Amino acid sequence: MPGADTLGYPRFVRLVGHPLRWRLLTELARSDLRVRELVNRVDEPQNLVSYHLRVLRTGGLVSATRSSFDARDSYYHLDLDRCANGLAATASSLHPSLRVGPEPPPSRSAAKDVVRPSVLFVCSGNSARSPLAEAVMRRRAGERVRVSSAGTRPKDRIHPYAARVLREQYGIDIGGQVPRQLDLTSGGGFDHVVTLCDRAREEVSRSAGRHGLVHWSVSDPADAADASKRGGYRRFLAAAADIDRRVRHLLPTLSDDTTRSISHE
Structure with missing residues (x-):
């Protein structure tokens, strides 16, 4: 996914900035879903949802795999690593001080008063x-x-x-x-x-x-x-x-x- 167009506008922002595409991304961020499930969750016509899924797939943020349970279905999956890279590149393109660094490694110990999920x-x-x-x-x-x-x-x-x-x-x-x-x-x-x-x-x-x-x-x-x-x-x-x-x-x-x-x- 290229970083910016000829005007310097981050393509990641243009790709995810559409309200429906953002809603699709937020649904797929939690779970892989089928088209009809996405249609129900965003309450939009299937042809419109399919069009925006195609845009996200072309942009490299979403992929589709054929269901092993029902070959007529496909599951859509969001590449969160690509989203993280796109967000980081967008932030640093606005100002170098906004560069996003890696998260610290999680602690392996658990506090006794914390409820474990x-x-x-x-x-x-x-x-x-x-x-x-x-x-x-x-x-x-x-x-x-x-x-x-x-x-x-x-x-x-x-x-x-x-x-x-x-x-x-x-x-x-x-x-x-x-x-x-x-x-x-x-x-x-x-x-x-x-x-x-x-x-x-x-x-x-x-x-x-x-x-x-x-x-x-x-x-x-x-x-x-x-x-x-x-x-x-x-x-x-x-x-x-x-x-x-x-x-x-x-x-x-x-x-x-x-x-x-x-x-x-």
Whole structure:
């Protein structure tokens, strides 16, 4: 996404400055969604929503992936890293003193008087995507978040490539962990339920109840992963990087939710 046009006007501002496009971005900032869901949330005609989604896709802020549950559907995903870079470049183009620096790393310790948010990651088999998310969330959040994962149809073991990626790329050992059956009431329930596969989302959304449901439409790296050893492992590397990026952006929202809950007690 180029930084500015010939007049020096930041293209990021021009891209996101339209009121409807901004509303679409705010909806997609929380969860991957389908067109009809976006239409309902912004209360605008589908042809208008589709046009502005196309503009955002051309600008590189939004991508679309075909649903693995219903191939007639697509999920739209907001690239928050690109948004962060666009915002930072826009600020510094106005004045160098407005340059945005990196956030300090989160503390791994949790104060005893702070309410810890709880997060449950869900996919169908609990053998690849959700264990990856659980592991990287625990690594990034430390004791600040209570995190777990489960499957709607758990398999008999964690996929070897998932364990290998975590061990080699993140220094995390999940040896001995086995897939778990989904139970939304376990441990008193969860503040946030994040589905990582389209089929699990359909199943969980019918029984999510009070849980804050977020969807990440992440392709299953285990699909045809065994057909090519090298190609299969690359799929897991890509899925882990995608999940880690999403976890990094999810964490600050969990902190905000915790602060709000404490302030209202």
